[in-house]
Amino acid sequence: MRGAKEMIVPEQESATIRPIVAIASPLEMELVARIVAAARGRADIRSRPDLLPSPRYVADHGDPAWRRSPSQQAEWRAMLRDADILWDLPHGEPAGLLEIAPNVRWIQTTSAGVGPTVQRLGLADSEVIVTTASGIHAQPLAEFVFAALLYWTKQLPGMLADQRAHRWERFCATELRGKTMAIVGPGRIGREVARIARAFGMRVWATARRHDPERAAELGLDRLFGRDELPAMLAEADCLVLATPQTPETTDLIGAGELAALKPGAVLINIARGSVLDEDALIAALRSGQVGFAALDVARVEPLPADSPLWDMPNVLISPHSASTADSENGKLVERFIANLEHFLAGRFDELAPQLDKRRGY
Amino acid sequence: MRGAKEMIVPEQESATIRPIVAIASPLEMELVARIVAAARGRADIRSRPDLLPSPRYVADHGDPAWRRSPSQQAEWRAMLRDADILWDLPHGEPAGLLEIAPNVRWIQTTSAGVGPTVQRLGLADSEVIVTTASGIHAQPLAEFVFAALLYWTKQLPGMLADQRAHRWERFCATELRGKTMAIVGPGRIGREVARIARAFGMRVWATARRHDPERAAELGLDRLFGRDELPAMLAEADCLVLATPQTPETTDLIGAGELAALKPGAVLINIARGSVLDEDALIAALRSGQVGFAALDVARVEPLPADSPLWDMPNVLISPHSASTADSENGKLVERFIANLEHFLAGRFDELAPQLDKRRGY
Numbered sequence: 116m117r118g119a120k121e122m123i124v125p126e127q128e129s130a131t132i133r134p135i136v137a138i139a140s141p142l143e144m145e146l147v148a149r150i151v152a153a154a155r156g157r158a159d160i161r162s163r164p165d166l167l168p169s170p171r172y173v174a175d176h177g178d179p180a181w182r183r184s185p186s187q188q189a190e191w192r193a194m195l196r197d198a199d200i201l202w203d204l205p206h207g208e209p210a211g212l213l214e215i216a217p218n219v220r221w222i223q224t225t226s227a228g229v230g231p232t233v234q235r236l237g238l239a240d241s242e243v244i245v246t247t248a249s250g251i252h253a254q255p256l257a258e259f260v261f262a263a264l265l266y267w268t269k270q271l272p273g274m275l276a277d278q279r280a281h282r283w284e285r286f287c288a289t290e291l292r293g294k295t296m297a298i299v300g301p302g303r304i305g306r307e308v309a310r311i312a313r314a315f316g317m318r319v320w321a322t323a324r325r326h327d328p329e330r331a332a333e334l335g336l337d338r339l340f341g342r343d344e345l346p347a348m349l350a351e352a353d354c355l356v357l358a359t360p361q362t363p364e365t366t367d368l369i370g371a372g373e374l375a376a377l378k379p380g381a382v383l384i385n386i387a388r389g390s391v392l393d394e395d396a397l398i399a400a401l402r403s404g405q406v407g408f409a410a411l412d413v414a415r416v417e418p419l420p421a422d423s424p425l426w427d428m429p430n431v432l433i434s435p436h437s438a439s440t441a442d443s444e445n446g447k448l449v450e451r452f453i454a455n456l457e458h459f460l461a462g463r464f465d466e467l468a469p470q471l472d473k474r475r476g477y
Numbered sequence: 478m479r480g481a482k483e484m485i486v487p488e489q490e491s492a493t494i495r496p497i498v499a500i501a502s503p504l505e506m507e508l509v510a511r512i513v514a515a516a517r518g519r520a521d522i523r524s525r526p527d528l529l530p531s532p533r534y535v536a537d538h539g540d541p542a543w544r545r546s547p548s549q550q551a552e553w554r555a556m557l558r559d560a561d562i563l564w565d566l567p568h569g570e571p572a573g574l575l576e577i578a579p580n581v582r583w584i585q586t587t588s589a590g591v592g593p594t595v596q597r598l599g600l601a602d603s604e605v606i607v608t609t610a611s612g613i614h615a616q617p618l619a620e621f622v623f624a625a626l627l628y629w630t631k632q633l634p635g636m637l638a639d640q641r642a643h644r645w646e647r648f649c650a651t652e653l654r655g656k657t658m659a660i661v662g663p664g665r666i667g668r669e670v671a672r673i674a675r676a677f678g679m680r681v682w683a684t685a686r687r688h689d690p691e692r693a694a695e696l697g698l699d700r701l702f703g704r705d706e707l708p709a710m711l712a713e714a715d716c717l718v719l720a721t722p723q724t725p726e727t728t729d730l731i732g733a734g735e736l737a738a739l740k741p742g743a744v745l746i747n748i749a750r751g752s753v754l755d756e757d758a759l760i761a762a763l764r765s766g767q768v769g770f771a772a773l774d775v776a777r778v779e780p781l782p783a784d785s786p787l788w789d790m791p792n793v794l795i796s797p798h799s800a801s802t803a804d805s806e807n808g809k810l811v812e813r814f815i816a817n818l819e820h821f822l823a824g825r826f827d828e829l830a831p832q833l834d835k836r837r838g839y
Contacts, residue, residue, distance in 0.1 A: 254652060266633060278793075285797050285798060285802070286799050288799070288802065292805075310676065314676030417645070435647050435648070437647045
């Protein structure tokens, strides 16, 4: 036992065959309790909310600016030192995570895009299994894409301005039906966006390494383009959705040239990472109207600096990296963790899923 | 020939077997030309844009406040007097349409909800075939429903307020997935809304006369309720969509009692007619929070009076009866008209579709 502040006390102390799970980012008490119940004494769940930032909203995984006091930090490091399993990547730790937490064999993250953090923590070449939140965020992110796309397509900005002026003026909007959506990154999130786009009657294209018609059908897409065919795809896109992982290959993937290749007035939605997109080039394209509207859930620097011109542009929607967050998120992640824990306890390490390819970064 | 202002001049005058089509609401020149081309001399298309209001936007079917001068009115009445077929119900005519246009046998309307107008014009008991725009507006209306529902569910009002303040504050929204949508009026529009709702992972219910599980499956719904079971359906609804036709039965269908029966904080979306909903009861329910958000494409009195409290309510979206309007609309309607014209010319009157049941009003 680690003192009075420890929230979950294992009923029996037992030998080292009982792996220790350290809860390393904020998690609701009832969900910690669900993990404890599922473990049925076969794992020791260590939860110390007092050593973690307070959640600012449901499913917050921690304010990165929060810092522990020196005495908290000592207790925190002791907890990591014993841990075999981590619920989430610990915030603010230096490069050598395995020096701090030498026993760790499995980390369940609460994000999908953890490649760069895993590399920074020095885990890329380790034996540590990293299972991610990949797929968990697909539905809320897809819903955000259509919230943003319909907001613009159905002319809500003008409708709201008329409403403020008590002005009833009939108008004609366009439709999603028949329009073309281009997706960069047809992973689990991109495919969920594609599925709903097709329900709206859109034509959906994407780029992929393997890009034959059979693969397109497998992914539920109307057509796949090779990565070198990006400009051809962009030229016909009414809407470009960036849903690619953050890797060296995708950094600065969309710059001035790609934006100029787009169909004039196209909508751009970035639910990937700020690094995928050249923000200055986007600002210029939004000013000229080459990009008609941009919805950005991510920014080059987060929080988006208060003096960024993007804040005041009438054809921009800024979302504070919250599009993936939903009140159902931690419950779904805990279900996934519990299923993975069963595999772990049974020694079926290959079955832990979905596993990060730590070298590729996604 | 009716003088120099006539836009489309039939190449040959011929006998009365060539029916006369009067274009009775604004229609783009190229679409009139498409009808002329399809008629191939078998019908005489009379188009006099100078006797019609100027369209205020694409697919505008005419400002109801517009009036003809006395000389225009004389020319207009002469045109109606000769017409066998009308493109659209003529605005502003008195009850006895058949006294003004005694030869009319078929009217193609540009709206779906024409029951009350047809009754007002004295056509309810006539032999005149009325084909409507039913179905044409299903897609744009369904898109509006999801624009409004996602605007609220994904917390765009708060996101836009934060953006105006240059404030990057992460938050947690909810999801459509797993929520329940209740539809009153599962006609063509309601079923299109239902189809997309299910693609989002919503549970979709509706009320209908025949309400067995087989019928629910036919309509693509999770469950049907009898009309007397409305309160039970409302009690579990996260979102209520009104898509019912305007008939005596549906007038005041949703009043204070029905709003009180809703799940607290539910979203209400009215794409039917203002008369379906008690607006004063809605305002009270919005103020108390019993209704969390309302998106209204229609109003009890249109235009919505400038002093209506609805304009300034933060949990209301006012759409000026434009949700059904899309830039593709007239093209689709002309395709329908041309197909119907073929049936008409061949004497296959039963095949004209979709026909209004003039007594039931939908």
